[in-house]
Amino acid sequence: MRMHWQTGLLLAVTLLVLLGVLALPPLPQPESYHDFAADGAWLGIPNVADVVSNLAFVWVGLLGVIWVTRHPHRFREAHQYWPYLTFFGAVILVGIGSAYYHWAPDHGRLFWDRLAMSLAFMAILAAILSDRVGACRGTVVLPALLLVGTLGAIHWYWSELQGTGDLRLYMLTQALPLVLGPLMVLLHPSIYTRDKDLPVAVVWYLLALGADRLDHPIHDLTGGLLSGHTLKHLLAALSVYWILRMLRRRQWRPRA
16 A cells, blocks of 8 residues: 555546646747856857866766766666666766857757757656665666656757647656655665665755846856856756766665
8 A cells, every 4th residue: 555655646646747838838949048247268169168167967978878888787687777877878978068059059959959858857766766765667668768868858849849848748758857856755665775865866956946037146256267057067067977976876675
């Protein structure tokens, strides 16, 4: 009955998040979104701080891919590493897509950034699920979640091309992992230790979102040395690193 209660609560929260996002009016992407504070050029690189700071994503993504492929024995189930491998691979794409976008910000380039981000979010949600309800189910749900993430990004860009921009489905691909991930940590004990690392990773990402909201004020406060959006990249990469740190340090729990 405990498992039924947990599953029911997760389904109810998923439904509430879905209804809450869909209850919002269509949210177009304003053109002012592309007005970032760090607009300086260096060595021919435009918006150099926001472009180059994406190397943090590429670096931590590469570290994650290398670690997962070299340590398959650290996963109790043979296929349990696939969601994490997909996650770190998507993080590499986030770095590439975001650098491409910040080179010359517009909606068309932003699509590639958001597509990679959606894949990363869906992959980590599948990884959290896999650690708690079985590797087989986590692997089965991974393609479905990746499809959801892909459709969320495509729907946003398609709606912009139609002149009726709508961010809601894309927002859902971020809201679900941020809400369901910590909830699953609370409700379903993992077969591994280090459960508390995932909420810490969420906190780092929420701080990244907060820094992004303060893009221009942080830029002004630091005299142009650092902008809020550049700081967002670094904090979000730290969030990814915290997940890699968890994988490196966690141990198997004894089987019940």
